[in-house]
Amino acid sequence: MSSNLDEAREQVARANRMIANEGVLDAFGHVTMRHPTDPGRYLMSYSRAPELIQAEDILEFTVDSDLVTPTDRRPYSERVIHGEIYKARPDVMAVCHHHDASILPFCISGVELKPVYHLGATMGEQVPFWDARDAFGDTTLIVGKPEEGASLARALGPNWTVLMRRHGATVAGRSLQELAFRTIYTARNAAMQIQAHSLGHVSPLNAAETTLAGNFNLQPGPVARAWEYWSVRLDKAEGTWGKAK
Numbered sequence: 001m002s003s004n005l006d007e008a009r010e011q012v013a014r015a016n017r018m019i020a021n022e023g024v025l026d027a028f029g030h031v032t033m034r035h036p037t038d039p040g041r042y043l044m045s046y047s048r049a050p051e052l053i054q055a056e057d058i059l060e061f062t063v064d065s066d067l068v069t070p071t072d073r074r075p076y077s078e079r080v081i082h083g084e085i086y087k088a089r090p091d092v093m094a095v096c097h098h099h100d101a102s103i104l105p106f107c108i109s110g111v112e113l114k115p116v117y118h119l120g121a122t123m124g125e126q127v128p129f130w131d132a133r134d135a136f137g138d139t140t141l142i143v144g145k146p147e148e149g150a151s152l153a154r155a156l157g158p159n160w161t162v163l164m165r166r167h168g169a170t171v172a173g174r175s176l177q178e179l180a181f182r183t184i185y186t187a188r189n190a191a192m193q194i195q196a197h198s199l200g201h202v203s204p205l206n207a208a209e210t211t212l213a214g215n216f217n218l219q220p221g222p223v224a225r226a227w228e229y230w231s232v233r234l235d236k237a238e239g240t241w242g243k244a245k
């Protein structure tokens with residue numbers, strides 16, 4: 001096994017625990033990354049709560065969401081969300097699917113999620129809304145079939161965040177670090193949009209501000225700073241901060 005792959009497994013496991021530690025993931029949801037050397041594969045844990053995931057839990061899947069090596073461990077039923085996005089979007093290197101409590105009111109009401117402060121601009125200029133009923137009628141709302149994942153990937157289109165009716169959100173990134181930044185700050189933005197609305201009229205950033213602020217925040221400096229912050233918060237929560245690894 002290459003050290004590249006070992007490092008990737010560590011990082012994807014850490015991203016799961018980190019985003020869980022920030023309250024966006026809970027018992028459910030998942031973070032994946034594209035395989036570091038084989039773009040036709042991605043890395044994802046077996047089915048367990050993100051906060052618990054360790055490097056050794058990470059399995060390899062093809063972009064058709066088939067296991068590369070058979071295992072007794074049960075994969076997530078919603079892995080097709082990830083596989084179909086990797087298939088449709090060669091520029092996407094990492095994906096997070098979650099049911100964050102601040103995002104859900106938008107998924108339930110259909111009110112548009114909009115960037116209302118600078119860090120929220122990283123959600124992207126458009127956040128499409130995907131309704132599984134349009135193509136599939138009544139379902140469990142779980143995205144478990146390849147054609148459902150492909151439909152969601154089409155709804156995402158060239159954007160970075162897609163809302164899923166009465167279910168949650170799926171977020172894409174050009175790196176694991178960018179993905180963590182976008183996922184966490186889009187969830188923060190959702191909470192602030194709701195809070196600000198209770199005070200009165202809320203106008204979002206305009207299109208130019210969204211582009212400018214989004215690009216500014218996604219520079220390597222801010223992205224690395226935020227990753228380090230959430231990573232140390234995770235180490236503190238896990239009791240490993242300041243201890244030799």
Ligand code: MN
Pocket residue numbers: 028029078097098099167168
């Ligand atoms: Mn889900």
